[in-house]
Amino acid sequence: MALPTGRYRLGTESGRIVLRTFRDGLAATAGHDLVIELPRWSGELVVDDDKAPESLEVRIDVGALAVREGTGGLKPLTDRDRREIATTARRLLSTDQHPEAVFTANRFELSGEIGAIEGNLSIRGVTRPLRLQVSQPEPGSYRGTGTLVQSAYGIRPYTAFFGALKVRDAVDIEVNAVISGSEADTG
Numbered sequence: 001m002a003l004p005t006g007r008y009r010l011g012t013e014s015g016r017i018v019l020r021t022f023r024d025g026l027a028a029t030a031g032h033d034l035v036i037e038l039p040r041w042s043g044e045l046v047v048d049d050d051k052a053p054e055s056l057e058v059r060i061d062v063g064a065l066a067v068r069e070g071t072g073g074l075k076p077l078t079d080r081d082r083r084e085i086a087t088t089a090r091r092l093l094s095t096d097q098h099p100e101a102v103f104t105a106n107r108f109e110l111s112g113e114i115g116a117i118e119g120n121l122s123i124r125g126v127t128r129p130l131r132l133q134v135s136q137p138e139p140g141s142y143r144g145t146g147t148l149v150q151s152a153y154g155i156r157p158y159t160a161f162f163g164a165l166k167v168r169d170a171v172d173i174e175v176n177a178v179i180s181g182s183e184a185d186t187g
Helices: 079-092
Strands: 006-011 015-021 033-037 041-047 053-061 066-071 100-111 114-123 126-138 141-149 165-167 170-178
Touching (some): 053 114
Antiparallel strands (some): 015 033, 114 126
């Protein structure tokens, strides 16, 4: 996973951040497992002279989240459902007070085409450790996956029907980014 020395700009033009939520509870069949995209984000990866990652910081506009898919449930997800879910998610994430989430890596364990990146993720003004498993499916393309627990950030997972339908506390994160030599700013 070695990259040429330099500064690499990351963002929506070269990648995608997706959250996957899962339903739980006695009435889980009524709800939907969701794919939520965070379409506005940017970051910078710095690679040192030894071709090893030195730092990574990613800023995510959580207020821009968009519900892309909903699977399961008693009926298909409508556009109105998507808008209502996004509004509820923004409220639960307190995006009016904390519009941005920030991930700052502090440790890189990379070997061949797999590895891990460890750092801190701040959401709603709460910072917790986050570990992403990283793979390189093809040259210049990277995929990171991890799980965050909503309650660790002070987020109360969504519930309905007096708790019979709820969103699992654990949410999966998937980050895909393409990093090419033309994106490096070595100046």
